Amino acid sequence: MKLLYQTHSPYARKALVFAHEVGIADRLEVVHHETSPTRRNEAVFAENPLGKVPVLIRPGLTPIFDSDVICAYLDTLHDGRKLVPPDGEARWQALRIQAVAQGLGDAGIAVRWETVRRPEALRFPPLRDGYTAKLIASYDWLERTLDISPAIHIGHVALATMLGWLEFRELPSFRDGRPRLAAWFDAFDARPSMRATPLSGETHD
Ligand SMILES: N[C@@H](CCC(=O)N[C@@H](CS)C(=O)NCC(=O)O)C(=O)O
Numbered sequence: 760m761k762l763l764y765q766t767h768s769p770y771a772r773k774a775l776v777f778a779h780e781v782g783i784a785d786r787l788e789v790v791h792h793e794t795s796p797t798r799r800n801e802a803v804f805a806e807n808p809l810g811k812v813p814v815l816i817r818p819g820l821t822p823i824f825d826s827d828v829i830c831a832y833l834d835t836l837h838d839g840r841k842l843v844p845p846d847g848e849a850r851w852q853a854l855r856i857q858a859v860a861q862g863l864g865d866a867g868i869a870v871r872w873e874t875v876r877r878p879e880a881l882r883f884p885p886l887r888d889g890y891t892a893k894l895i896a897s898y899d900w901l902e903r904t905l906d907i908s909p910a911i912h913i914g915h916v917a918l919a920t921m922l923g924w925l926e927f928r929e930l931p932s933f934r935d936g937r938p939r940l941a942a943w944f945d946a947f948d949a950r951p952s953m954r955a956t957p958l959s960g961e962t963h964d
Contacts (some may be wrong), residue, residue: 805854
C-alpha cells in the first residue's frame with residue numbers, strides 16, 4: 760500500500776504512527792506530497808477530491824481518506840489488540856479524544872492562516888483570537904479529563920501527533936500550567952512510533 764504523506768502534516772503522521780503502533784508500517788510505501796488550498800497538487804486530487812493528505816492507496820481497491828478512516832482501516836489489518844475500541848463506552852471515549860485532536864489541528868491551522876500564511880493585509884485578528892481560545896479551552900479540558908492509561912487507543916495517537924505539531928509550529932503552548940498533559944505527551948513522544956516519524960519541512964502556499 761502507498762501512503763500519500765507530508766513530513767509536516769500532523770494528520771499524515773497520525774496515520775503512520777498508527778501503522779507503527781499496530782505493527783504494519785512495513786506494509787506502507789510513504790510518499791511525500793506538498794498540499795495547500797492555494798497550491799493544487801494534481802496527484803493528490805486524483806485520489807482525494809479534497810486534495811488533502813493523508814490518502815491510503817490500496818492495490819485493487821479504492822483509495823481511502825481521511826486520517827480517521829485510514830486508521831480505522833489499518834486497525835482491521837492486524838490481529839493484535841484493536842486501537843479503535845470495537846464497542847462499549849471505551850469506543851466513545853477514544854473517538855471523543857480523537858475528535859478533540861482533529862479539532863486542535865483545524866484550530867491550529869486556522870491560527871496559522873491568520874498569523875503567518877495569509878498576506879498580512881488580509882488577516883483578521885478576531886478569527887485568530889477565536890481559534891486560539893479553542894486551543895486553550897481544549898488544552899484545559901484535556902488536562903482535566905485525558906485518560907492516561909498505558910493501554911493506548913486511537914485518541915492517544917491522534918492527540919500525541921497533534922500536540923507534537925502544535926509545538927513544532929510554535930502555536931500557543933499546551934504545556935503552560937498543564938503538568939499532567941505535558942508529562943503524558945513527553946512519555947508518548949518517546950515511543951518508537953513517534954521517534955520513527957519526526958516532523959520536518961515548511962508549508963508551501
Ligand atoms: N481531516 C483530514 C485533514 C487532512 C489535512 O488537512 N491535511 C492537510 C495537511 S496537514 C492538507 O493536505 N491540506 C491541504 C489543503 O487543505 O488543501 C484528516 O484527518 O486527514
